[in-house]
Amino acid sequence: MGESVNDDRVLWEVGLPGADDLTPLNLQLIPAELASAFRISPESSKTMTDVNRASQNMFSSLQRWHSQDIASMNNSNFKPFGEERNREETFTEKYETDLTREGSDPRKLRRVESGGTEDADSALCNENCADDTSAKTLNKRPRLVWTPQLHKRFIEVVAHLGIKNAVPKTIMQLMNVEGLTRENVASHLQKYRLYTKRMQGQSDEGPYSSDHLFTSTPAPQSLRESSESVHLRNTNGHIAMPTPMPMIGMANGGHVGMPVGYGVALEAETCQMSFNRGKYHEVFSAASTTYPV
């Protein structure tokens, strides 16, 4: 428990002290008497929320550092997420900071009930909040934007898994994208299957045959009915899909009123992939993966 913030983001486990061996960070490290004896001004005490937030920040900076290869892997002129660049909060930080509730996967905390904060807010809202129950409390997740980067990883993972094993949960786990839900993947997968089916019927090419988007990426061997992705697994039983990817694809469909910060798929220009007759081409325009009719 203590050694990982989230099952999907286990970075290290072996050789590190367990939770029981560590002093909880929300406790004062220096006894009050000792502190005053050395004129150390006491730190403000930390709540679990503070500690969790700090952990999240640390995790995120590690992931940012880690994800530079992802960013540079895409030949594009995208620069790795800059260190000094004003850092966007990750999706997880923004919506799922409360990790204190043990045993519950944070991504399942879809909506949080607000206990009795309807006083001042509801006083301010006069007309259109009757149905909306104060959007703040709903804490709704922005819709996922399947950027080319995300889609590429999706494709890679599906290819790795093979047809039989490419199910939403497994895909989600292998993609290792923070904040990505099974529902996100299921929805995308459904659409993707429809697309591939259409492609099947329309040309001689199967879905995985000549589209270099599908074949260029890692897994030629498992394309055909691989029942084992065992060789991909590491000791955890988790899969060795290396670099965790920060959630960069969240956006609000371009609607107003949403604070900028988590949308922002990389830059104004991103590379859009679209598919025609089993081939793909790249268009520079708005950013999301499309399956043209």
Add this chain to the structure above:
DNA sequence: AGCTCAATAT
């Protein structure tokens, strides 16, 4: 519990 598919909603 989870997968898939269709229909529907946003």
Add this chain to the structure above:
DNA sequence: AATATTGAGC
């Protein structure tokens, strides 16, 4: 148009 949600059947 893209994604989410829901519900049914398995």
